[in-house]
Amino acid sequence: xxxxxxxxxxxxxxxxxxxxxxxxxxxxxxxxxxxxxxxxxxxxxxxxxxxxxxxxxxxxxxxxxxxxxxxxxxxxxxxxxxxxxxxxxxxxxxxxxxxxxxxxxxxxxxxxxxxxxxxxxxxxxxxxxxxxxxxxxxxxxxxxxxxxxxxxxxxxxxxxxxxxxxxxxxxxxxxxxxxxxxxxxxxxxxxxxxxxxxxxxxxxxxxxxxxxxxxxxxxxxxxxxxxxxxxxxxxxxxxxxxxxxxxxxxxxxxxxxxxxxxxxxxxxxxxxxxxxxxxxxxxxxxxxxxxxxxxxxxxxxxxxxxxxxxxxx
Amino acid sequence: xxxxxxxxxxxxxxxxxxxxxxxxxxxxxxxxxxxxxxxxxxxxxxxxxxxxxxxxxxxxxxxxxxxxxxxxxxxxxxxxxxxxxxxxxxxxxxxxxxxxxxxxxxxxxxxxxxxxxxxxxxxxxxxxxxxxxxxxxxxxxxxxxxxxxxxxxxxxxxxxxxxxxxxxxxxxxxxxxxxxxxxxxxxxxxxxxxxxxxxxxxxxxxxxxxxxxxxxxxxxxxxxxxxxxxxxxxxxxxxxxxxxxxxxxxxxxxxxxxxxxxxxxxxxxxxxxxxxxxxxxxxxxxxxxxxxxxxxxxxxxxxxxxxxxxxxxxxxxxxxxxxxxxx
Numbered sequence: 323x324x325x326x327x328x329x330x331x332x333x334x335x336x337x338x339x340x341x342x343x344x345x346x347x348x349x350x351x352x353x354x355x356x357x358x359x360x361x362x363x364x365x366x367x368x369x370x371x372x373x374x375x376x377x378x379x380x381x382x383x384x385x386x387x388x389x390x391x392x393x394x395x396x397x398x399x400x401x402x403x404x405x406x407x408x409x410x411x412x413x414x415x416x417x418x419x420x421x422x423x424x425x426x427x428x429x430x431x432x433x434x435x436x437x438x439x440x441x442x443x444x445x446x447x448x449x450x451x452x453x454x455x456x457x458x459x460x461x462x463x464x465x466x467x468x469x470x471x472x473x474x475x476x477x478x479x480x481x482x483x484x485x486x487x488x489x490x491x492x493x494x495x496x497x498x499x500x501x502x503x504x505x506x507x508x509x510x511x512x513x514x515x516x517x518x519x520x521x522x523x524x525x526x527x528x529x530x531x532x533x534x535x536x537x538x539x540x541x542x543x544x545x546x547x548x549x550x551x552x553x554x555x556x557x558x559x560x561x562x563x564x565x566x567x568x569x570x571x572x573x574x575x576x577x578x579x580x581x582x583x584x585x586x587x588x589x590x591x592x593x594x595x596x597x598x599x600x601x602x603x604x605x606x607x608x609x610x611x612x613x614x615x616x617x618x619x620x621x622x623x624x625x626x627x628x629x630x631x632x633x634x635x
Numbered sequence: 636x637x638x639x640x641x642x643x644x645x646x647x648x649x650x651x652x653x654x655x656x657x658x659x660x661x662x663x664x665x666x667x668x669x670x671x672x673x674x675x676x677x678x679x680x681x682x683x684x685x686x687x688x689x690x691x692x693x694x695x696x697x698x699x700x701x702x703x704x705x706x707x708x709x710x711x712x713x714x715x716x717x718x719x720x721x722x723x724x725x726x727x728x729x730x731x732x733x734x735x736x737x738x739x740x741x742x743x744x745x746x747x748x749x750x751x752x753x754x755x756x757x758x759x760x761x762x763x764x765x766x767x768x769x770x771x772x773x774x775x776x777x778x779x780x781x782x783x784x785x786x787x788x789x790x791x792x793x794x795x796x797x798x799x800x801x802x803x804x805x806x807x808x809x810x811x812x813x814x815x816x817x818x819x820x821x822x823x824x825x826x827x828x829x830x831x832x833x834x835x836x837x838x839x840x841x842x843x844x845x846x847x848x849x850x851x852x853x854x855x856x857x858x859x860x861x862x863x864x865x866x867x868x869x870x871x872x873x874x875x876x877x878x879x880x881x882x883x884x885x886x887x888x889x890x891x892x893x894x895x896x897x898x899x900x901x902x903x904x905x906x907x908x909x910x911x912x913x914x915x916x917x918x919x920x921x922x923x924x925x926x927x928x929x930x931x932x933x934x935x936x937x938x939x940x941x942x943x944x945x946x947x948x949x950x951x952x953x954x955x956x957x958x959x960x961x962x
Contacts, residue, residue, distance in 0.1 A: 539721070
């Protein structure tokens with residue numbers, strides 16, 4: 323709660339520093355009178371502190387303001403875009419886990435193999451190439467040269483429980499591939515490195531040697547003894563990345579014109595749509611807090627040494 | 636010695652480093668009968684732990700067992716292959732490690748870690764395996780094992796964890812248990828209890844025991860025979876009374892002199908000068924000669940061979956301590 327309050331204050335002041343939205347919103351040919359009417363209607367004539375308190379009061383009741391540009395509640399606009407971003411992030415992390423964890427295990431357990439060196443080198447590339455450049459290169463390769471995939475948009479969507487999703491139609495999947503790949507590559511690399519270092523450390527532990535001395539099969543040692551210990555940091559990082567990707571898939575969404583929250587944020591900043599920007603940051607902050615809570619819960623379930631207390635200390 | 640439970644011949648384990656291969660275990664040989672307790676004694680770095688791990692093929696790179704035979708019940712464990720060896724490990728030869736906290740997986744329950752030791756070797760249904768685990772925990776003196784079985788290692792005290800490790804080793808009624816300093820990390824009272832329990836358990840089940848330790852005092856209470864290791868070699872081996880009462884190797888004598896209880900009250904504790912040589916810096920000839928008061932020119936020239944005494948005691952020394960010439 324304290325986090326949310328602090329963030330709201332910082333963001334609210336920051337958007338004021340960016341510029342005056344009135345210049346952008348109002349028809350240049352409007353009269354002075356029309357202009358003042360507009361400013362008053364939006365509440366922009368009042369001092370900053372008063373605007374902030376009004377915002378805070380409304381926010382308590384779940385009202386984060388109305389978009390200057392769209393004329394709809396800001397929160398609603400953002401939430402409408404949310405499924406698209408979630409879909410992107412979910413599949414990106416799914417791929418990162420399904421590819422990264424097994425590869426990382428292989429590398430960690432066979433650190434001298436030449437394949438391991440190749441994977442580790444690849445993961446450095448995957449992690450260090452900037453997202454926007456990689457996105458454009460993907461478009462160049464897969465769309466412009468090979469004409470395999472469309473460059474932008476979500477494609478055909480299907481509603482599940484009233485939420486539009488892309489991954490159930492062929493057209494949607496074709497649209498999904500590149501942005502998901504763009505987000506998945508650095509995260510796969512991250513998973514590889516995390517799992518590899520964890521496995522390399524775990525396999526020299528005494529409990530692995532003791533398990534071998536008990537005559538436990540190597541597959542079981544990897545599955546139960548090693549993987550179980552590695553999963554703790556992996557889950558933590560996955561949680562953090564989940565939040566981070568939702569918040570910062572902005573670049574990928576912009577490059578691929580994916581109609582998610584990130585693209586909305588960029589557009590809103592250009593248009594100085596203060597309520598949307600503030601609501602976006604508030605929502606993301608809330609998500610981060612929520613994800614951290616979930617990660618802590620999973621953490622406690624995985625690591626018996628972590629005990630959740632009944633009350634916070 | 637045919638019919639021996641374990642017959643180790645010329646076992647050699649080296650560690651490969653950039654500069655070359657260094658022998659940590661340099662050709663050790665010994666035999667054991669069923670039910671016998673052998674104390675394997677030496678300072679840190681003498682190769683005693685590596686020797687224990689080498690027996691059941693648990694040496695990881697850069698280490699490698701390069702020579703020798705480990706004949707266990709007539710089969711050479713070095714050549715039977717990894718999957719056959721896996722069936723021997725934990726079932727016929729069990730091992731206990733020094734640090735029981737590190738040896739138990741922190742994120743798995745005690746029951747899972749003990750049950751797997753049974754079910755990896757035999758097709759035992761889970762409830763039956765749990766019953767055996769509970770019985771084994773009770774056997775090593777853990778109270779209310781029915782509830783403690785589902786706890787995690789960190790919920791046990793140090794002594795209790797070591798009992799869990801011992802119970803795990805006992806599960807499949809092995810013919811041989813290799814115990815690598817299992818009581819070193821425990822305080823003295825617990826150490827005494829566990830020693831006594833191990834002795835009883837080994838006697839009851841007829842399990843042979845290799846007890847690896849740096850503590851001759853522990854060995855004297857427990858072992859039938861003792862092997863003293865120095866710089867990768869067994870420098871003296873024999874019956875416990877022979878070796879402790881009539882040591883032939885100056886190093887054994889030195890170890891005995893360093894036991895506080897053996898010294899007269901008020902006298903300065905005797906010690907062996909210098910430190911054990913590192914893997915890379917073994918002197919030519921006898922590895923002990925630089926710390927040895929009896930060393931002569933011959934010791935620098937060539938390494939002493941094994942000399943066998945009348946009662947099965949044997950030693951590697953050019954100038955053994957003559958009988959009757961006690962310092």
